[in-house]
Amino acid sequence: MTKPEFILWNQAYQRSLSRRLVAITASLLFWAGINAPIFRHFLFADDPVWLMIAWLILFLLVLAAHVPVARKLHQGLQRSFSVKCPQCSQELIGPLALRVIQTESCGHCGGQVFTNAAEED
Numbered sequence: 001m002t003k004p005e006f007i008l009w010n011q012a013y014q015r016s017l018s019r020r021l022v023a024i025t026a027s028l029l030f031w032a033g034i035n036a037p038i039f040r041h042f043l044f045a046d047d048p049v050w051l052m053i054a055w056l057i058l059f060l061l062v063l064a065a066h067v068p069v070a071r072k073l074h075q076g077l078q079r080s081f082s083v084k085c086p087q088c089s090q091e092l093i094g095p096l097a098l099r100v101i102q103t104e105s106c107g108h109c110g111g112q113v114f115t116n117a118a119e120e121d
């Protein structure tokens with residue numbers, strides 16, 4: 001892989017990562033937003049306590065479910081954007097990719113990552 005190819009790949013990864021972060025954040029805001037009136041209702045209503053506890057558990061469960069979903073989305077992204085060091089076969093993604101672009105060497109082993117375009121042809 002050449003340096004320009006790596007930079008394009010990293011930009012595509014960052015765009016996909018941003019889209020997933022926006023989706024998760026939007027989902028969290030949506031869930032909090034549709035539950036806000038329910039919360040307000042429970043503050044002033046004389047509903048039974050069990051009903052409020054049941055709602056609170058459901059609210060927290062859906063909130064907590066965002067964590068494994070976000071993790072799954074991130075793992076899928078890492079799989080589809082997997083680039084490994086030609087020397088040590090470690091993943092070059094996230095902050096490591098930025099270091100590779102800056103130093104042109106692997107953050108794990110220090111080996112050379114890029115091939116010259118002329119060599120590749």
Ligand SMILES: [Zn+2]
Nearest residue numbers: 085088106109
């Ligand atoms: Zn390496």
